[in-house]
Each structure stands twice: as C-alpha cells, then as structure tokens.
Amino acid sequence: MSGQEGDKESIISKSRLEALIDGVFAFAMTLLVVNLVISPPIPKAEAATELPRHLAGMLPVFTSFLIAFFLLASYWALHHRLFHFLRTVDSRILRLNLVILVFIVLIPFTTRLSGEYDYVQVAVVLFHLNLFAIGLLFLFHWFYLTRKRHLTEPEIPLQTARCWMAHFLTSPAVALTGIAVSFITPSWSMAVYLLIPLGSLVAKRYGCRS
Numbered sequence: 001m002s003g004q005e006g007d008k009e010s011i012i013s014k015s016r017l018e019a020l021i022d023g024v025f026a027f028a029m030t031l032l033v034v035n036l037v038i039s040p041p042i043p044k045a046e047a048a049t050e051l052p053r054h055l056a057g058m059l060p061v062f063t064s065f066l067i068a069f070f071l072l073a074s075y076w077a078l079h080h081r082l083f084h085f086l087r088t089v090d091s092r093i094l095r096l097n098l099v100i101l102v103f104i105v106l107i108p109f110t111t112r113l114s115g116e117y118d119y120v121q122v123a124v125v126l127f128h129l130n131l132f133a134i135g136l137l138f139l140f141h142w143f144y145l146t147r148k149r150h151l152t153e154p155e156i157p158l159q160t161a162r163c164w165m166a167h168f169l170t171s172p173a174v175a176l177t178g179i180a181v182s183f184i185t186p187s188w189s190m191a192v193y194l195l196i197p198l199g200s201l202v203a204k205r206y207g208c209r210s
Contacts, residue, residue: 011090011091012094013089014083014086014087014088018083021079024104025079027105028108031108032107032111036065042054061116063115064114065115067111071196075138075171078138082142085145085153085154086145090151093141096144097141100134100141104134110127114127118187118190119187121183121186124178124187124190125186127178128175131174131175131178132179135168135170135173170196174192174195174196174199
C-alpha cells in the first residue's frame with residue numbers, strides 16, 4: 001500500500017494519540033502516590049512513638065509503589081519505541097491503544113490492593129493479571145506493526161521485529177510467573193518483577209542475534 005493510501009486510512013493524528021497516552025501514563029504514575037497514606041491519622045500525642053511503627057507496616061505498600069512506578073516507566077519507554085516506527089494511525093491502532101490505557105489506569109488500583117493485602121492471593125493475582133494484560137497488548141501491538149508495513153516509517157527490519165518481539169514477551173512471561181508463585185507465597189510473588197531486567201538481557205542476547 002502506498003504512503004498516500006496509508007494517510008487516507010489515518011483517523012487521528014499520531015501526535016494527538018501520543019499526547020493522550022503520555023498524559024494518561026503521567027496521571028497513572030502520579031496517582032500511585034495517593035496510596036501512600038497513613039490511615040487512620042495518628043493523634044499528635046502518639047505520633048512520636050506510633051509513626052515509626054506505622055511506617056514499618058507500610059513496607060509492602062512502598063514496595064508495590066516502587067514496582068508499579070518503574071514498570072509504568074518501562075511501559076512508557078516501550079510505547080515510545082513502538083511509536084518511533086508508527087507513521088499513521090488506523091482504527092485498530094487507535095482501539096488497541098485505548099484498551100492499553102484502560103489497563104494502565106487500573107494499575108494504581110491493583111497496586112493498592114497488592115500493597116495493602118499482600119498476603120491475600122486474589123489481591124496480588126489481580127496485580128499480576130493487570131500487568132499480564134498490558135504485556136500481552138504490547139506484544140500484539142508490535143506484532144500488528146510488523147505485519148502492517150504501510151503504517152510504519154522507516155520499515156521495520158525483520159531482525160528488529162524478532163528482537164523486540166523477544167523483549168515484549170518478557171513482561172507477560174514474568175507476570176505469569178508471579179501468578180504461579182502466588183500459589184506458594186502471595187507476598188513474595190511481587191519479587192518476580194526483579195526478573196524483568198534479566199529477561200530483557202536474555203532477550204537481547206538470544207532474540208536479537210543475527
């Protein structure tokens with residue numbers, strides 16, 4: 001398909017969609033801090049002795065906050081990589097990105113659940129499922145771009161397509177691992193996201209070989 005035909009298929013400008021996505025990511029990352037509250041408030045007379053104990057009890061919430069923040073940052077960076085190749089937006093790209101944003105704005109909710117109820121399996125599994133859905137959608141997004149060459153500029157080389165496909169597989173694979181670990185110990189299942197840098201390294205070494 002020619003570039004002119006690709007332009008006719010565009011239903012919204014790439015810049016407007018990018019602005020919406022950046023705004024939603026920024027909002028979701030900022031909203032995470034709302035979970036970091038001490039409730040109920042500590043009376044002034046007891047603050048000196050009770051505050052350290054309350055802060056120590058918030059460790060799972062702080063951990064979930066840090067995990068979610070850096071995961072959102074990595075998703076934002078991956079999305080930037082996707083849009084580096086995207087030239088024009090068709091209806092499927094628009095719908096796919098809107099669905100991705102649904103799960104992005106859910107992250108503050110599932111983060112709060114997994115932080116406050118880290119010992120309850122259903123709470124942490126919802127967090128893992130949230131991230132699994134995002135990872136799967138990113139994977140499909142990349143797969144779609146590599147198959148619809150008229151939407152991209154420059155054209156995605158086959159080796160680049162394979163390399164980044166391996167990268168996009170890392171997130172859903174780690175989320176599934178988290179679900180599996182939650183059957184053994186829900187609270188420690190959150191630690192599986194430390195495997196993402198290792199998974200990316202493996203993907204780079206084996207998935208990006210020429």
